Amino acid sequence: MEPKEVRNNSEAKWEVSMQCERCHDVIADGEEKKFHGQVLCEDCYMDLLSPPKACDPWAVYSAKSFAKGNDRGPELNPVQQKILDVLRVEGPTEPKNLSEMLHIKETDLERELAALRHIEKVKGQLRNGKRVIMLM
Numbered sequence: 576m577e578p579k580e581v582r583n584n585s586e587a588k589w590e591v592s593m594q595c596e597r598c599h600d601v602i603a604d605g606e607e608k609k610f611h612g613q614v615l616c617e618d619c620y621m622d623l624l625s626p627p628k629a630c631d632p633w634a635v636y637s638a639k640s641f642a643k644g645n646d647r648g649p650e651l652n653p654v655q656q657k658i659l660d661v662l663r664v665e666g667p668t669e670p671k672n673l674s675e676m677l678h679i680k681e682t683d684l685e686r687e688l689a690a691l692r693h694i695e696k697v698k699g700q701l702r703n704g705k706r707v708i709m710l711m
Contacts, residue, residue, distance in 0.1 A: 627689035
């Protein structure tokens with residue numbers, strides 16, 4: 576990326592901004608992370624270090640154990656609730672379409688779907704060779 580001039584209190588300095596090689600967001604100077612030769616933003620770096628695991632029997636067991644005695648069930652965050660609402664209306668939906676409907680990154684969607692799978696609210700299925708997400 577090209578350096579750009581930044582003026583602050585009539586003082587000029589040059590700042591180099593970079594671009595994440597994965598999501599292409601602009602990264603402020605000094606905020607970049609390097610992983611296997613790639614320059615990444617912090618979000619992409621964390622996604623690669625700790626990818627969501629949708630099929631995790633221990634997570635399902637832990638979620639069930641934690642929910643015992645709680646009559647209301649697990650608490651959902653606003654994004655998780657929107658996912659369930661969309662699936663109730665639309666039915667089985669491809670993840671890419673779901674992320675577009677919700678205006679969130681696919682990586683963020685995958686993390687929320689993993690949590691919803693652990694508490695057995697959604698499941699994945701192959702239909703006509705395509706992965707879809709559906710309510711349980």
